[in-house]
Amino acid sequence: MSAAEFAAEFAAAQWTRATGVGVDPHEYRRVTDRLTSVADWEPSFLRTGQAYLARAEGAGSPTTAGEYLLTAAGWFHLATLAPHAEAGRAALAADNALGRALTLLEPGARRVSGEGFTGWLRGPAGAPGTVVIVPGLDSAKEEFLDLVSALLARGLAVFAMDGPGQGVLAATTTLRPDYEQVVSRVVDALGVARIGLVGLSLGGYFAARAAALEPRVAAVATVSGPFRLDWEQLPEPVRDIMARRTGGDAAAHEFARHVDLAALAPRIAAPLLVVDGGQDVIPGVTNGEPLAGAAPHGTYLSVPHGDHLLGNARPDWLPHLADHLTHALIGARA
Structure with a gap:
């Protein structure tokens, strides 16, 4: 070629x-x-x-x-x-x-930063619910503006963030598996009692893990998030990106070893929506169906023609996801 x-x-x-x-x-x-x-x-x-x-x-x-x-x-x-x-x-x-x-x-948008995170809080002061959007391996807070808009339209406040190894922080920090610690600091900084959490791609693992370990997560959704990674089977381009974002091949291998939600999924008490695309097949990645099955309040939405992040199928999942979070946080659909 x-x-x-x-x-x-x-x-x-x-x-x-x-x-x-x-x-x-x-x-x-x-x-x-x-x-x-x-x-x-x-x-x-x-x-x-x-x-x-x-x-x-x-x-x-x-x-x-x-x-x-x-x-x-x-x-x-x-x-x-x-x-x-x-x-x-x-x-x-x-x-x-x-x-x-x-x-x-x-x-009225407000920049909020702390140890291991930075982002923008948008939406009305005193909003009845707040959603935190977590990016993935090579995504960032600038990528999911359509999701932000859908949540804002339903009256929610939205904090789109970069965490360790992500977006503007990628040059000075590295990815870490214990993302629940970052989410806990975000909730403290936002000054809210509870949040909704959306994770996209690798951010789906971060969001699910945080939902299992941070009790202030009251609603959660994942989009194209991995349930488990197998380092040996991952495509070379994915391993290359992970190595750059974690600090080297050995660190990436160790990071991938932690990406396994089997033990944590049963601990997710919040309502969980798992969204997968039927065309999203990546060697070494177990998609989200087992997560939805193991979580006590998990729901699974598979869009047969959807690709990774389902950018080719937004009407099939994005409104439903926004409604899921709205209903779980404030008890009404906008």
Whole structure:
């Protein structure tokens, strides 16, 4: 396979993930069609994001500027997905663009940071419930804005976060399996008595683990989350990303060994929704059905045509997930 063919294959694999971030699908194709190698991915996506920063500077209103900045944040985040990309410049650019956008579009949004986490709390003051969104292996708080919007529309407050080894913190910290400790500090910092928790991809493991061990988690959902990982069977690209995010091959192997929810699933007392895509088949990854079966209040939703993170099937699960959390936290569907 030529370098250009590999770049095209990689771009196709990221297609539904990119559209979920909110970038224009036609522009995504224009940008990726020009790639001659995956080495071009990061600089091409950075240039596209920077063009939106320039548009924001010349915008005719704060709202338009904020919208351009949100788009820039999406392109900068996608820049971090290139194979062998190191955490750093693109993640920082995404973080800065998101912060500038929310300052313009939602003056009430609040940056909340603490040991091992940072993120944005959005939604009405005094909201009847608060949901924390946990990203995965190479995702970040900039990726799941459509999920944030669905929860905000139902009257909830939402804290989209980066944890250790994630997003803007990936350059200075490493992934850790005991994510429940991070979630506990988040709940303390938010000053709420209970939270809903959503974890996406590897974040599904983090969320389920936290729900088993942190009693203030009152509702939980996972999307494409692993029940168990088998290091020896994981594809090389996944092991490479995990090694970069954990600090090396040995650390990644040890991290993967901890990703096993068999003992913790029966301890999840909160209502749990597990969402999987039927087309999401990754060697070495046991998907979420056993988690839903072992949790006392687990429900399983499998979307047959869904891919990883189900970016190609949002209407089939996203409203249902948002309603699940709303009902569990405040007892009513919006």
